[in-house]
Amino acid sequence: MATWGINWSVFKVFILIGVAMIVAGFLVSPEAKTDDGHPLKIFLWAFGGFWLVSDLALILVIRFMAARRKNALETWMPATAKVLSASETGTYINNLPKIRFTLEVTSDTHGVYQVEHREVVSFLQIATYAAGSVHPVRVEPGNPQKIMFAD
Numbered sequence: 001m002a003t004w005g006i007n008w009s010v011f012k013v014f015i016l017i018g019v020a021m022i023v024a025g026f027l028v029s030p031e032a033k034t035d036d037g038h039p040l041k042i043f044l045w046a047f048g049g050f051w052l053v054s055d056l057a058l059i060l061v062i063r064f065m066a067a068r069r070k071n072a073l074e075t076w077m078p079a080t081a082k083v084l085s086a087s088e089t090g091t092y093i094n095n096l097p098k099i100r101f102t103l104e105v106t107s108d109t110h111g112v113y114q115v116e117h118r119e120v121v122s123f124l125q126i127a128t129y130a131a132g133s134v135h136p137v138r139v140e141p142g143n144p145q146k147i148m149f150a151d
Helices: 008-027 040-075
Strands: 077-093 096-107 111-120 134-140 143-149
Touching: 008 040, 040 134, 040 143, 077 111, 077 143, 096 134, 096 143, 111 143
Parallel strands: none
Antiparallel strands: 077 096, 077 134, 096 111, 134 143
């Protein structure tokens, strides 16, 4: 499954835009106004600050998600899962389908059992998750119904 990462080139451009707005707020004439009559200086500072805060918040969310996945890969128990069935849920996230899997999980600790799992899958990867295919997974130690594809 897809691993979240940060495209630093994009974030550098977005952060540069926020910094440029804040700097422009210091350089603009105090008498300059926006179209609706508010001080342009305040608008540039507020919008530039919002731009920077939202970029930094997004970076933190992506890092948190990546750290959570890394922790699960390191601490959850390894197992294998055979895909018994896969069907679309009808939900799309970023134009990618959310797939409902019925899996037969084989774990050293919990034996063989079935799990229903939902995950967003790239169109390019859908064929690899066809019925009958076997994939490495990780199983949460305290909740064997909670799994994560490890490939």
